[in-house]
Amino acid sequence: MTSRRHPVQTLTYAPFTPPRLYAAIAETLFSISTTSHEILATWHTPPAPLQGKVAPQSKNPKTQPENEKEDAEEVSPSKAENEAVTAESGDVEMTDSTSQPPIGKRKRSPSNTPTKPAPPSDHVESKKSKRSKKHKPETVAAKLLPNYIGQIVYIPTKHILAVTTLEDKSLRLLDCDSLEVIKEWVLHKRPSAITITDSNSTILVGDKFGDVYAYSIPNTTTTTTTSPSQPELADAKLLLGHVSLLTTLTTVTLPPSQTRSTTAQNANGKAAEKQYIITADRDEHIRITNYPHTHAIHTFCLSHTQFVSRLLITSQNTLLSGGGDDWLGVWDWYSGTLLQQVGLREIIAGIYPDEEERGKLVEKMKGYNTRRRRREGEEEEREVVVAVREILEVEGGIVVVVLEGVPVLLRFEVVETGRVEYRGFTRTPGPVLSLTGADGGRVYFGCDVGDNEKGGLVLYADMGVEEPRVCELFEGERKGLEGVRVEEGEEDAVNERLYSVEGLRKGFGGMGEDE
Template sequence: MRMPYQCMTRCGDILVAARGSSIDLFKLQDGSLLSTWNCSNHDNQNGKVSDGGGADLTTMLVTTQTSESSSVEIALDAASPPAKKRKLSHSEQSPNQTEPKNGKKKQNNRSAAVASGLEAPAVTVLASTTDRKHVVAVTGEDKSIRVFEIVTTDGVHILKQLSQRNMPKRPCTVAITKDNSTIISADKFGDVYALPLLPSKDLAKPSPVFEPASSKPFVPAANELTIHSQRNRKALENQKRHSNKASEKSEPTFEHKLLLGHVSMLTDVALVTSDEKDYIITADRDEHIRISRGIPQSHIIEGFCLGHTDFITRLCIPRNRSNLLISAGGDDELFVWKWQSSQLVSRANLKRHAEALKTKSTGSDTVQESTEPFKIAVSGLYHTQRYVDDHFVDFIIVTCEGIAALFLFDLHADDNSLRYIQTFELPGNPLAVVANMSPTQCSSNEVIVSVDMVHQPGSTVERRLGSATEQSLLAIQLCDSGLVSGGVTFREPVEEDKSLSSSDDTTGRLGNLLYNLENLRKRDGEGQDE
């Protein structure tokens, strides 16, 4: 089984595509493979990563906790009263233990999201600078932001890693400022940081930050006269021994600055300049779009764009129309805003076209009452242009998680509305799109799509029958009639990933890496008190 490309970016005339923990460079003109950078090889040489698999890490933590608790129990006197039974998690339960009465297992989305089954941390985000010199990558399991330089060695373009910085929390998206000097990183705990693209070498390493002990010593509520077991006596001794110690906080040792924060999980960030002023636009799981001033006044909130009723996943600002913002997520519609005035300009129904595609693929117009309601989660919003009749026309390409198609809309110049044009069916679920905007005035434009050839089209869990050896990078032309097949054929690596097998367990862990947006959707009753 061969890994699909989960994220891509364009750096000049080079396509940068990440598959698992590797990054491939392709020449856009002819689709030739230039070189491959592998995270596991690089980190093993530098001694930074030993076991990157999230599943192994989870198993190690559970084993450690179990062994520590067992050693404490053995040390206790047998004459002590019996201890209370500790509530076991699902992973700690014995194999012969019965399932819950309702037969449903509680899903742990957070731990499943890191269990990708790879031998090294997977690349989850890619971005490139406008000067075509550097590429920024985020590797998920180690929470690292890596900066690469595209260099030429013996006539071959390769990625040279310049830095690796481990963030306090896992970054979910990054953006690069227009001067190509600063990385804006947003994490899943709601914080946005600014980091220099190239860290300073003479930056002094900060000393650890210690929290001073409380001026008033901690006195436990219990004492030797109120406890009645040796277990409680040992617990009291531990409280007296550790309660008044100064705790050490681990701070990043590189230059960074906290810009702003949300009280919810961040999902996307966009940088925009209007009237010579910089702004940072952030979106979160709680349906908020926040407009903040740029550096150094990012703590000042200019306004909010409120109108979504479900989580937001993607923000898109047309390159030549910076006064507009397009947003989408778990709602049925695409939203168009004049973000400076927080005004909702128009909406475009997307669910209707996704349902029509589903009906066509299943061949049935009826939906059984027992099935869950059909919902969509937008995974990508991409802006591109085509030169028609002496002017440029703006197009928005939309992808949805687990839907094997591209949805094409055009953005009207007169009323800023989105008009549906086409549903372009694909042989698999789209994972990433690069709109190769041509600098020349031509009637066609090439769009590169990464397609999942491991799972069944339209499914995020079912595996394809047989070996996934088909092309996963497809070139599509945007012409007068819309999207049409045809273009450059990319010569992908022919070897299969040895770290992946065809088992259902491996395919399921791979799905956790490729499809995780539905985990943002709130369950019944969640968030009602917010």
């Protein structure tokens, strides 16, 4: 099996002069000029904390052999880090020793050990070894996992980026020009969603525990760089919480002319704008919460029967939602009314009318995660599984939808009534993993091109035209944006980080498994 380049997992666009594109590949963030196509700056995430445990010490150290005491000693940070760096990047490995006795038990002397006949060749394992597998492994190899970049948000009024990193569970503010860290927070749990308020003064972070925290954006002209060894935690303000994994969030503001409540007034007695936070979770709920008075829930949007992975407030002030159901929802979010269901399965069937071609796509999608399965008793997958990865609106009221594992960009248009109409699709070189909008209706996106060395890591398409054409940003002159190599043996671990949306489905067997 040949190696492949790691795709771009996160993108964001900054429309200042000159405009820039920020692309994250694994642990590295690139600042790219969209006019000269030069890489202007790079930033690497700091090493993540060691994952895993060391062998426990014996309860009776006097009877423990010297060589086993050495194995049971706690690993010093320097020693563990050196061992972890040499380990393969990927999931934590569980080691089950078969050549040595369990830690903390006395070895039998060879002279006192009864000799037993060797088991027959067709005997797979003894009863004792079967019983031992029921117990937890006694050692977990400490390993330094890649500190992946999770989400990136551009904050225009501050000229900074808000960046989350997953393994060390941190939020950092980076200068847009130099990519130097301005401020850093340690998060309570691993981040799953991030956005900013309409005033660009507060960052909202949702985590996999279901909570949403607010972080005030400091004045960057007076803030000094925070030492990475002394990140802050007390600045966070808990706003609200779900009872399951929070998947996505956005904000919306109603101006005074659209405020439907006569009680919404400011200090001068005039009609005031109202702000809301819209959140969604793995348990199909979409919640509209008042902001900043988040103790008051405004309403719910309830019709999804699978997880909700993406939310978007359109230019017509309607809410678009998508997730594990095979349709997009168009909502009057203020009243919680579902206005329209846009069928996605019918669209996919039109793009792949040939059953054989559709079957090849299904088989390829199964390979993105080795733990992919369905609940016992369900039929084998024969149709494309719908899982919405991205929903984005660009200039001209064009909405672009990306489905996980499906190499197309779906194009919709927001009409005057707030509903959406399907306008067509654009094929891409591989499954789209990242997407961001730019000026003039252009979208930049990152594809998983597999082992295709000619495929570009960053591509773009102008969605405002009738038949958008996919182009490479660098057109063969990548100028250093090669990305890291994913070698054989590491692909499964990388795929599980990249193809994570479908893992939200209950019974999937991957992230968020409900068993």
